[in-house]
Amino acid sequence: MPSFPVPVSRPDRPQRGAVARVSDGAARVRTCMDTHYDAVWRFLRRLGLAPADVEDATQKVFLVFAGRASAIDPGAERSFLFASAVRVASDARRKRARSREMLADEGESFDVQDPSPTVEENIDDRRMRRWLDEVLDTLSEEHRAVLVLVDLEEQTMADASDVLGIPKGTIASRLRRAREVFEESATALKAKLEKEV
Amino acid sequence: MIPENFSKALLRSAKNDVPLPNAKVRAMAHVEHALADAMQAAAAGNGALVAAKTLATVKVAVAAAVLAGAAGLGGGYELGRTSAPPVKITSAPTARAVAAEASALPVPAAVLARRPAASGAPAEAAAPADVCTAAEVVKADKCSTPKPGSSVTFAMKTRCSEASLDVFWVDESCREVFRGLVAPGATFWQDSYEGHVFRVRDHATHRLVSEISPARLEAAQDRAKYWKGPRTELPLVVVHEGDTPIPESPVPECTRGGGRGAVLHVKNERKTEPIALMRVDFDCKETGHPQMIAPGTVAEVGCSEGHAFRVRDASGALLTDVVPTFLDTSTYLTVP
Structure with a gap:
């Protein structure tokens, strides 16, 4: 943990x-x-x-x-x-x-006012985000936090170091590893999806 | 269609992910409610001070309010967070809006200090502690119907004297979606539809306490029609220079849910003294967010038809009660 x-x-x-x-x-x-x-x-x-x-x-x-x-x-x-x-x-x-x-x-989330499905225009985006979460799920918690902070929330490595309380060097190595795993998982998922299509 | 640069596209998709439109408003109202309750608890100098000092989680915030016996957080959650539908939140004032308006004038300590205890205080009305813990666990196997029926507004009163309860809506896929936290003995209001299912669980243990599917009263109006159109103008409240305080008494009527958007005007005709408009919650308690109305001004208060208020002078003395005027057709339930 x-x-x-x-x-x-x-x-x-x-x-x-x-x-x-x-x-x-x-x-x-x-x-x-x-x-x-x-x-x-x-x-x-x-x-x-x-x-x-x-x-x-x-x-x-x-x-x-x-x-x-x-x-x-x-x-x-x-x-x-x-x-x-x-x-x-x-x-x-x-x-x-x-x-x-x-x-x-x-x-x-539940919305009493309009429980109908999301409009079609958003479906692609939602699908992409579901795939994104699927790929992120393959990362460990430590790697995921670093990748999300730096690559998604656009925090600097120094900021990420402050947030997570770990040295910048560790952030850099975790980020490198996180990106590798992310890329591998994304490639695997893409291959799987193309096969299904 | 799978994009060429898949991993980059995945990362880009995250940027468009945003919370639901009212999520921030709900969160603000909720946090400010918790803050106000914690402040009140701390100011009261009672046992909740310790809780307020360490205000760090929802549980602690609730504990602060409950320990202080201050404002009913059940109502607070309902107004500010997830139990009221978005349309209602936008038409009704959020705790944030009320607090922002109130912050223009200082609230005299006497106004807060002189508020009486709620009528039928939850602790008195609540059943023994073991009612919730000993309640037989019901089978949880219902889900909301995909095409719900007519609108229904229900009020759920908890008989728990110690346990806080979580209310979940069970969606059509049978997932539980958190709707609100109900303090012991408090009342939870929800606008919903026939065919929708809710589960009530012990907040601490997540143990199932009840599963409900509220039915609509025959006299109830369809919300889709009833809530349309401009907001209801509630009768003007005028405080004159010579108005003298009325005897302190329990709140005559609690706020009730299910009303359409409304607007209340309160005129302070006094030349020098401000007055305080106090909101009354679903459990007949005055909430901790007085709106101060400066001398010679008229305050416009966004609310719903079922909302109740009290007006106090700067010394905290009671001047008048503003009670709901609409026909309440809510379905009342008791849990467990």
Whole structure:
């Protein structure tokens, strides 16, 4: 099992009252959610969370952020959010593995207003994303996190190093290996699909 | 059609993956609800302070509110997160919108401090602790029908006194999709359709507590028609200079679900003193998001027909109650 580090934070800061800390956090949480919600959601999704779990997990990430906002340096929000997301995703996967219900690979969140299938224009995209997840599933958690951070979320290796709390050299080697596995799996999947066609 | 450069195309496809349109709004409302409840709990200086300090997970946020006996998170989740359909969320104010409006004026501590306990508080009404833990496990084998029937709005009251419950919608593929968390003794409202199935599970253990498929009341209107058109203008509420506080009492009516979008105008005719508009939740508790209305101004509040409010003065004294005026045709259920 991977051991992900504690997110970037400032535990050495003087402790303040709970009310003040939560209050301070509210404004930053709003701004942060506006800016980073989609990225965190997408990151969690690509880390392998089932569609039904992603929204909950994203909320959880921002709740963690809200609770610790006063200890996070300005500018370090994205790193903190991604680092929390890695841990939340890991927890969610464990919980999902323990739960009795198994979700199918494909599916979108429930929408009471319009439960009809997704419009045709999106089908190609959805199919590609399902294949993407299939390929990503062949990576280990460590390799997957690095690949998603760098190649999908366009974080630098330095950022990824901060988020995952591992040296840049390790990031580089994991990324190299992750890309190799990804390419191999994608090629294998393509061959399989072409055969089916 | 499989693209030539398959691996690159796979990576590119991820860029177009976005959350559902209302996901961010729901998340914001949910997080802010949790924050407000945690602040309230912390301000109350009771046992929830510890929980608020470590506000880190949904469970802790819920614990903070529950321990504080503050705002009903059941209602909060419902308004802000997943239990209300998107159309309702856009027409009704989110906790975020309310908080943003309220932040323009400081909320006097007295307003929060003088709120009375809810009538029929969950802890009092709830059954003994073992009702949920000892409930016989029902067989979970139903799924929602692909073509659902008429619209139905249901209110599910939990008799659990300790356990929080998770509500899942069982889709037509029989997958469980999380819809909301219900605090012990709280009420959960859901707009749905006949033929849709919901499972209720213990939040901590994931143990199945109940499986429900709410039926529509005969008198219930079809939401597809009823919710169409402009929002209902609720009767204007005016607070005059000379209005004196009324005796403090339990909330006369709880907020109810199923109403169409509405707008409430509250006029503060006082020259110097602001007033506070308090929302009442599904369990008759005033929520922790007062909207302060400056002297000489009119506040426009987006809401739904079933919403209830209280108006308080700057000292927290009760001035008036605003009760729902629509015909409630929801289906009421008790779980377990």
